[in-house]
Amino acid sequence: MTLEEELKREALKAHTRRDFLTGCTGALGSLFMANAGVSSAFAAETNPAGPIDFPRNPSSPLSPLPPQFAPKARRVIFMHMAGAPSNLDLFDYKPELERLNGLDTPASFLEGKTFAFIRGVPKLLGPVYPFKQHGESGAWLSDRLPHLSDHVDDICFIKSMRTEQFNHAPAQLLMQTGETRAGFPSIGSWATYGLGTENQNLPGFMVMLSGGNSPSGGTQLWNNGFLPSVYQGVNTRSEGEPVLYLNNPDGVTRPIRRRMLDSLNRLNQANYAEYGNPETITRIAQYEMAYRMQMEATDVLDNRQESQKTRDAYGIEPGKGSFANNCLRARRLVERGVRFVQLYHWGWDTHGDSKASAINEGFKDRCREVDQPIAALLTDLKQRGLLEDTLVVWSSEFGRTPMQENRGGREMAFIGRDHNPNAFTIWMAGGGAKGGVNYGKTDDMGYEIAENPVEVRDFHATMLHLLGFDHHKLTYPFQGLDNKLTRVRPARVIGELLA
Amino acid sequence: MKQIVPALLPAILLIVLVSVLAPDGNIKNDWFRFIGGFHPLVVHFPIALILFIPVFEIVGHFNTGLNIKPSVEIIIKVALLASIIAPLFGWALAWGDGFSGGIVTSHMWAGVLVPLACGILLLTHQKNWGLLYVIMLTATIGLVSWTGFLGGQLAHGRTHLTAHMPDNLREILGIEKPVSIALADPNTFFGGRVAPIFAARCVTCHGPDKIKGKLRLDSYALLTAGGANGPVIAPGNSDTSELYRRITLPIFHDEFMPAEGDPALSEDEIKLIALWIDQGASPDVTPDAIEGAPVFDTASLPVEVVVPDYDPVAAAADRAELANAVVEIQEKFPHILTYVSRNTGDLDLNATMMRGNFGDTEFALFEPVLGRIVRADLTATSITDQSAPLLLRMSNTTTLRLNQTTIGENLVLELSNLSSLKSLNLLGITISNDTKTLLTQVENLDHLYME
Numbered sequence: 001m002t003l004e005e006e007l008k009r010e011a012l013k014a015h016t017r018r019d020f021l022t023g024c025t026g027a028l029g030s031l032f033m034a035n036a037g038v039s040s041a042f043a044a045e046t047n048p049a050g051p052i053d054f055p056r057n058p059s060s061p062l063s064p065l066p067p068q069f070a071p072k073a074r075r076v077i078f079m080h081m082a083g084a085p086s087n088l089d090l091f092d093y094k095p096e097l098e099r100l101n102g103l104d105t106p107a108s109f110l111e112g113k114t115f116a117f118i119r120g121v122p123k124l125l126g127p128v129y130p131f132k133q134h135g136e137s138g139a140w141l142s143d144r145l146p147h148l149s150d151h152v153d154d155i156c157f158i159k160s161m162r163t164e165q166f167n168h169a170p171a172q173l174l175m176q177t178g179e180t181r182a183g184f185p186s187i188g189s190w191a192t193y194g195l196g197t198e199n200q201n202l203p204g205f206m207v208m209l210s211g212g213n214s215p216s217g218g219t220q221l222w223n224n225g226f227l228p229s230v231y232q233g234v235n236t237r238s239e240g241e242p243v244l245y246l247n248n249p250d251g252v253t254r255p256i257r258r259r260m261l262d263s264l265n266r267l268n269q270a271n272y273a274e275y276g277n278p279e280t281i282t283r284i285a286q287y288e289m290a291y292r293m294q295m296e297a298t299d300v301l302d303n304r305q306e307s308q309k310t311r312d313a314y315g316i317e318p319g320k321g322s323f324a325n326n327c328l329r330a331r332r333l334v335e336r337g338v339r340f341v342q343l344y345h346w347g348w349d350t351h352g353d354s355k356a357s358a359i360n361e362g363f364k365d366r367c368r369e370v371d372q373p374i375a376a377l378l379t380d381l382k383q384r385g386l387l388e389d390t391l392v393v394w395s396s397e398f399g400r401t402p403m404q405e406n407r408g409g410r411e412m413a414f415i416g417r418d419h420n421p422n423a424f425t426i427w428m429a430g431g432g433a434k435g436g437v438n439y440g441k442t443d444d445m446g447y448e449i450a451e452n453p454v455e456v457r458d459f460h461a462t463m464l465h466l467l468g469f470d471h472h473k474l475t476y477p478f479q480g481l482d483n484k485l486t487r488v489r490p491a492r493v494i495g496e497l498l499a
Numbered sequence: 500m501k502q503i504v505p506a507l508l509p510a511i512l513l514i515v516l517v518s519v520l521a522p523d524g525n526i527k528n529d530w531f532r533f534i535g536g537f538h539p540l541v542v543h544f545p546i547a548l549i550l551f552i553p554v555f556e557i558v559g560h561f562n563t564g565l566n567i568k569p570s571v572e573i574i575i576k577v578a579l580l581a582s583i584i585a586p587l588f589g590w591a592l593a594w595g596d597g598f599s600g601g602i603v604t605s606h607m608w609a610g611v612l613v614p615l616a617c618g619i620l621l622l623t624h625q626k627n628w629g630l631l632y633v634i635m636l637t638a639t640i641g642l643v644s645w646t647g648f649l650g651g652q653l654a655h656g657r658t659h660l661t662a663h664m665p666d667n668l669r670e671i672l673g674i675e676k677p678v679s680i681a682l683a684d685p686n687t688f689f690g691g692r693v694a695p696i697f698a699a700r701c702v703t704c705h706g707p708d709k710i711k712g713k714l715r716l717d718s719y720a721l722l723t724a725g726g727a728n729g730p731v732i733a734p735g736n737s738d739t740s741e742l743y744r745r746i747t748l749p750i751f752h753d754e755f756m757p758a759e760g761d762p763a764l765s766e767d768e769i770k771l772i773a774l775w776i777d778q779g780a781s782p783d784v785t786p787d788a789i790e791g792a793p794v795f796d797t798a799s800l801p802v803e804v805v806v807p808d809y810d811p812v813a814a815a816a817d818r819a820e821l822a823n824a825v826v827e828i829q830e831k832f833p834h835i836l837t838y839v840s841r842n843t844g845d846l847d848l849n850a851t852m853m854r855g856n857f858g859d860t861e862f863a864l865f866e867p868v869l870g871r872i873v874r875a876d877l878t879a880t881s882i883t884d885q886s887a888p889l890l891l892r893m894s895n896t897t898t899l900r901l902n903q904t905t906i907g908e909n910l911v912l913e914l915s916n917l918s919s920l921k922s923l924n925l926l927g928i929t930i931s932n933d934t935k936t937l938l939t940q941v942e943n944l945d946h947l948y949m950e
Contacts, residue, residue, distance in 0.1 A: 052809055052841065066838040068809050070845075096749065106751045198849055200834050337852055385900065385924040385948040441766070444750065451765065468840060470806050495802030 011274070051482060052473045054193065058281035061230045062204045062289075064196040067468025072432020072499070073391035074198075075334045076191060076467070077341045079374065080175070082215035083168065083349030085366065086128075086400040086417050087425040088446045089359055092159055093131040093140035096444035097402050101126030105403050109447060116166060117351060117407045118418045124445070125404035128359050128415060137436030144367035147375030154378060154387070156433040156497050159425045160440025160449045163398050163456055166421040168349070171397035172217035174456050177225065178485045185225035185476075186233065187460065188340035190485045191467060193231045194474045198337030201289070201296040203234040206338055208326040211346030211369070222342055226478040230282050233342060236329075237321075242301040246294055254294070261287055300336050303328050313379070315372040324373035331380050334390050345370055348396065351405050352416015360415045378429060391431025391466055399424025402445040422448045426459070432466045434499040457491035465493045502625055506618035509583045513611050517586075522593035522603065524713035525727050531595025538588040542650065545585050545613065548578035549643050552620075552636060575624060579617040586610040597727060600710040602657070606649035609642060616642050656703050688784045689719060692792065693775050696768050697722075700757055719782040734780035737773040746772070767793035807842055817844035824867040831864065839873055846871045851878035851900070859885040869893050878924070879903040884910050895919050902926040902948070908934045915941045922946035 056063055088094060104121050129142040132149075139152035148155075165171035170180040177184040185193070188205035197204030207222045215221060222233025236242040248257050265284050272280040303311060303325060314324045323345045330341045347366050349357055356362035374394065381387040400417035423442045429435065440452040461471040464485065471491060475482040526532070551574050559568035589610055593603060616639040623632040651659050661674055684690040697716040703709065705716045705726075714726025725731050731742040745756040746764050757763070764772075774789050818825070821844065828836050835852055839845040846868055850857040858881040865872070869892050878900045884907050893899070896917060902924045906914075908931060915923055915938055923938075926948050930938070938947060 060833070063834055064837050064849075066840050066847075068841050069806050070840045070843070100749065108751050198834070199852055337849070383948070384926060385902070385922065385946060388898075388922060388946060444763075450762070465804065465806070470809075473809060492801075493804040495804040498802075498804065 051475050056196070058278045059285050060200065061228065061282050061285055062192065062197045062200060064198055065194070067195060068470055068473050069468050071466065071468030072389065073430070073463075073466040074389040075337075075339050075341075076188075076391045076393065076431070076463070077330045077334060077343065077377070078187065078393045078395070079343045079345070079370075080172070080215065080221075081348045081366075081370070081394070081396045082172065082211070082213075082217075082344050082346045084171075084396045084398050084400060084419065084424070085348040086350060086359060086363070087159075087423065088125075088400060088402060088417070089128050089363070090142050090144060090367075091140065091157060091425040091427075092399075092423075092442055092446045093127060093142075094402070094442075094444060094446045097124060097446060098126035100124045100445075109403070109445070114166070115401070116419045117353075117405055118401065118403060119406065119409040122401075122403035122406045124402055125415065125417060135436065137438065139436075139438055144364065145371045147371045151375055151378045151429070152436065154382070154435040155427050155429045156435060156437040156439065157425060157427045158439050158454050158459070158494075158497065159423075159442060160452050161399075161424045161426050161454050161456070161459065162449055163421045163424070166398065166419045168216040168397060169218070171421065172215055172221055175395060175397050176217065176221045177223075178457060178460055178487050182220040182223070183225055184223075184483075185227045185231065185485070186222050186342075187463065187485060188222060188233050188342055189224045189227050189231040190464075190474060191340045193227050193476070194469060195339055195467065197339040199296070201292040202300065202333070202336060202338050203289070203293075204339040205231065205233045205342070206333055206340070207233040207235045207342045207344070208329060209235065209344045209346070210321060210323040210326050211344070211366075213346040215344045215346060221344075226483065227476055228279070228282065230286065233340075236297075236301060242329075243293065243297050246290065246297060248294070257291065257294075261291055296336070300332050301329050303332070306332075310380070314376040322373075323369050324376075327373040327377045328380075331377055331384075331386070334381075334386060335384070350400065350416050351407070351418065352412050352414040353405075353407055355414060358414030358416060381430060387430035389431055391433060391463070392429045393426070393463070394428075395426040396424060399446075402447050420447065428497070432499050434497055437497060439494070439496055452496075454494060455491070457486040457489060458494055460485050461491040461493045462497060465498070502622060506579070506621045507615065509579075510611070510614035510618050513583060513586060513614060517590055517607060517611055520590075520594060522590070522598050522607070524597050524599035524710060526597040526712060527595045529595075531591045533595075535588060535590075535592025535595050538585070538592045539650075539654070541581075541588050542585045542647075545578050545582035545617075546643055546647060548574055548581055549613075549617070549639060552578070553640065556636075572621075572624060575617065575621045579614060579621060582614040582617050586614070597712045598709060599713065600706075600708050602649055602652050602708040603710070606646060606653060609646040609649060613639070613642055613646060653709050657708055686786065687782060688775060688786050688789055688792075689780075689782050691786045692771060694719075696764065696772065700761070700764060700768075704758070723780075732776055732780050735777065737776040740776050743769075743773055743776060809841055811841070814838075814842050814844070820844075821868055821871060828865060828868065832861070836865070836868070844871055845873045845895070848872050848875045848877075850880050850882075851876045854879050855881045857881065859883055862886050862889060865889075870895060872896055873919075874898040876900040877904060882906065887913075890914055891917070893917060898922040900924040901928065904928065912937060915944065915947075918943075920944060924948040926950060 052068060054065060056065070088097070101124060103124050105124055110121065127142065129144050131140050131142050133139065134141055134149040135152040137153050139155070139157060141149045141152065163171050163174055165174055165180050173182065173184075174180045176186045188207075192204035205222065209215075219235070222235065224230075224232035234243070237244065241247065248254065264287060268280050268284045271277075299305070303316065306328060311328065314328045316322065316324045316328060323343065326343050330343060333341050345366070347356070347362065350359045350363045352358045354362075378387065378392065381390055381392070399420045399422070401420045403418065405412060405416040405418045423446060440454060441450045442448065443450045464471045464474060471484060471486045471493075475484045477483070552571060555567050555571050555574065559565065559571070586607070589607065592598065593607060616635070620632070620635045620639050623635050648660070656662070661669075664674065697705075701716045704711045705714045707715070707717060712726045712728070714731060715721035715724075722732065723730070728741065732740045737743040745754055746769055748755040750763050755763075770793050774792050778784065778789050818838070825836065825846070832853070835849045837847050837849070839847050848865065850862070853861070857877070862882055863886070866889060869889060872893055873895055875893065875896055875898070879902070882904055887910050890910070891913060894917060897919050899914065899917070899920060899922070901911070901914075903926070906928060908928065911925055911928065911930065912934055914920070920943055923944055923946070927950065930949060935949060938949070941947075
C-alpha cells in the first residue's frame with residue numbers, strides 16, 4: 001500500500017458509522033430547534049441562573065477566565081501527607097486518652113467496626129508526644145512541630161474531618177477528586193479548567209513528589225478525568241531534570257527546534273482543516289507551551305537562584321530532592337502565576353510494623369522533614385505579600401486510631417496506630433481562610449466527631465468558594481450529568497472558616 | 500365462676516403487686532433492671548392484639564364467608580395473657596431502675612388496669628352480652644391508647660406528639676405551643692445559664708414527669724435537695740460534686756450522664772457548670788458575675804454563606820461603557836487584563852507576567868480603563884516614575900504590587916494615599932526610614948510590605 005492509499009484509508013476510518021448516525025439525528029434535531037427558536041434558550045445571556053460556560057480559544061486552553069464572584073484565593077498550594085499522619089500525635093490533643101493509656105479498649109469502640117489491621121482487643125494509646133498550647137488562639141500542637149507552632153494564629157484548623165474510605169488509594173482519590181474511584185478530575189484540574197492560569201509559559205497545575213515513593217493513589221490523583229487532557233497535573237521530578245524531555249537533545253539548537261515545531265504545526269493545522277477536531281489545536285498549543293517552558297520552567301524550578309539564607313530557612317540540603325526543596329519551588333511557582341501546586345510527601349503510614357513506620361521512630365523523621373519547610377513557606381509567602389491571596393492547604397486522606405495497633409492480635413515491638421476514617425485534622429492558611437480558628441471537635445478519645453463534622457465534599461465546596469465559585473456552578477457535562485467536584489450529595493460551604 | 504376466676508384473678512394479683520411494691524425511686528438489683536429493659540419491646544404485643552379484635556369483628560360482620568369471628572375469643576385470651584406480662588416487665592423497670600414521678604405513676608396504673616379490662620371484655624364476649632361487649636371493647640382500646648401515650652411521654656418527653664405540630668393545625672385544635680418552663684429567674688447566672696442546660700439535657704429523666712434516682716433538676720431547691728444517694732453538688736467544690744463527676748466520666752462508663760447513649764455535654768457546658776459550682780453554686784449571682792464563663796449562644800451557630808448569583812445581564816451592563824476598550828487592550832496584551840469576576844466590570848491587571856517587557860509605554864495604553872482596575876500587579880515590570888500621573892488616577896485600586904520596580908519613594912508615598920488602597924507591596928524598593936515611618940501611618944492600609 002502506498003503512503004497515499006494509507007492516508008485515504010485513515011481518512012475514511014475517521015468517518016465511522018457512529019459519526020454518520022450522530023450527524024443524521026443531531027443535525028436534524030438542531031435544524032428543528034433552530035427553526036423553533038429553541039437555540040436561544042440555551043444561550044447564557046437569557047438564562048442567568050444557568051450553568052457558567054468556559055469559552056476559550058482552542059489555541060490557548062489555559063488562558064485566564066474570571067471566576068463567578070470576586071475570589072479570596074487566586075492560587076493554591078495543596079500539601080498532601082500521603083499515608084495519613086496521626087492527628088492524635090500532632091494536632092488533636094486528648095488528655096482523657098492520655099489518662100486511659102494502656103487500658104483495654106472498651107467493647108463499644110470495637111463493635112461493628114472494621115479495621116485494616118487491628119484484631120481482638122487492642123490497648124488504648126495516649127498521645128505519644130507532649131502537647132502545648134500556642135499563639136493567641138491557644139491551638140494545641142505536639143512538640144513534633146516546633147516551627148509550625150509559631151504560625152498557628154494564621155492557620156485555620158479543621159479537627160472534625162471525616163471520610164468514607166479506610167484504605168489509602170480510594171481515600172486519597174476522595175480527597176483529591178471528590179470520588180473514591182479513578183477517572184474523576186482532581187481539584188487542581190477543576191481549578192485550572194475554571195480559572196485557567198496566569199502564566200502561559202508554565203502549566204497551570206503542577207505536582208511534586210517527595211518522601212521516596214509515589215502516593216498509593218498514583219497518577220490518578222492529579223488526573224484530568226473527563227476534563228480535556230490539558231488540565232491534568234504536570235508532575236515534575238524532585239531530583240535531576242525537573243521536567244523530562246524539556247531540554248533539547250545534544251546537537252539540536254533552539255532555532256532547529258523552532259523549525260521542527262513549525263513543520264509539525266503545519267501538519268497539525270492541515271489535519272485540523274480536514275477533520276476539525278479541537279483536540280488537534282490543543283495539541284499544537286501543548287507543543288508551543290513546551291517550547292516556551294524550555295525557557296521558563298527550568299528557570300523557575302531552579303532553587304539555586306534563591307539566596308543561601310532563604311534555602312537555609314527552608315532547610316534545603318544541596319543536591320538532595322526533598323519536601324523542603326519542593327516547598328521552595330512551590331513558592332517560586334505561585335509567584336510566577338501557576339494556579340495550583342500540589343505537593344505529596346510520602347511515608348506517614350505509621351502502623352508500627354517496622355522502625356520506619358513507628359510513631360516513636362520514623363514518624364519523628366517525617367515530622368522533621370516537613371515542619372521547618374512548611375513554616376518557612378508560610379513565613380516566605382506572608383513576607384512577600386502572597387499569603388493574602390494564596391491558599392495553603394495541609395491535608396491527608398484519613399486519621400489514625402486512638403488504639404495501638406496489634407497486628408494479628410499480638411503486641412508489636414514499635415508503637416503504631418491503625419487507619420481511622422472517622423476523624424482527622426487538616427488545615428488551611430491564607431487565601432481567605434480565617435486564621436487562629438480551631439473548628440470542630442472529636443470525642444474524648446479522638447475516635448469520632450463530636451461537634452461540627454466536615455465531610456470531604458464540604459471542604460471542597462469551601463475551597464471552591466475561596467477561589468470564587470459556587471460549587472454547583474463549576475460543572476462539566478459528561479455522561480448526561482453536569483459533573484462537579486462535590487459530586488451529587490449536598491455539600492456545605494463552611495462559613496465559620498472564612499475570614 | 501369457672502370463667503370469672505381465670506379471667507380476673509391474674510389482673511387483681513398484678514394490682515396487689517404494684518400497690519404493695521410501688522416503685523420508690525431507688526435503684527435495685529440488676530436482675531430487675533435487666534428484665535425491665537424488655538418492657539418497651541414486650542409492650543407492643545398486647546397493643547397489637549387488642550387492636551386486632553375490632554378488625555376481626557368488623558371484617559367478620561361484613562364478610563361472613565371468611566368465618567373469622569370464632570377467632571376473636573382466642574385473640575382476646577392471648578391479649579389478656581400478653582397484657583399481664585407486659586406490665587410485669589414495666590414494673591420491674593420502674594422498681595429496679597428507680598423511676599418515680601407523676602407520669603410514671605399514671606402510666607403504671609393505666610397499664611395494670613388493661614388486663615382487668617381485658618378480663619371483663621372476655622367475660623362479656625363469652626356471655627354474648629352484645630351492647631356491654633361493644634362498650635367494653637371501646638373502653639379497653641381507649642385505655643390501651645392512653646397508656647401508650649403516657650409511655651411515649653416517658654420515653655420521648657411530655658410534648659412528643661405536639662412539639663412539631665404545624666402552627667395552623669395547632670390553631671384549629673386549640674393546642675398551645677409548648678414553651679420551655681421558666682425554671683428560675685433568667686437574670687441570674689443559675690437561671691439564665693445553668694438551668695437551661697439542665698432543661699435541655701437532664702430534665703426528661705430528672706424532672707416532674709420522670710424522676711430517676713429520686714433526683715430532680717428542674718428547680719434550684721430540688722437540685723440542692725439531691726437524689727437517692729444524697730446531695731449532688733458540693734457548693735464551692737466541683738471536684739467533690741457527684742453531678743460534676745457523673746458528667747465528666749468517660750462516655751462508656753456505667754455511671755456516665757446523660758445516660759442511655761445520649762451525647763455528652765459539650766466542653767463549654769461542663770466548664771460553665773464547674774465554674775458555677777466552684778463559685779459557691781449560688782442561685783442569685785448575676786449572669787456576668789462569674790469571670791471566664793464560656794459564651795456559646797451565637798458563636799457556635801453555623802454561618803450560612805450567601806453568594807451573589809451569576810448574573811450575565813447585570814455584568815454586561817456594568818461592563819458596557821468600557822467593553823470595547825477592554826477588548827482592544829486584551830488583543831494587544833493577551834492574558835494579563837481580566838475581569839475580577841463574572842459579575843462585574845472591575846478589572847485585574849497582571850502585568851508581572853510580562854516582566855521587563857512591560858514599561859511606561861505599555862502602561863500608557865491602559866489609560867482608558869485605569870479607573871476600573873481594582874488589583875494591579877506590576878511586580879518586576881520596568882515601569883518608572885514617568886507613569887506617575889496614570890498611577891495616581893487608580894482611585895479604585897485596592898491591591899497594588901510595585902515590588903522589584905524602580906519606582907521612587909516620593910511617588911510611593913503619594914500612591915499610598917490612593918483612596919481605595921488596602922494592600923501595597925514595596926519589597927525591593929529602597930525607602931528611607933523617614934518615608935517608612937510616614938507609610939506606616941497611612942490609615943487605610945491593611946497590608947504594607949517593605950524590606
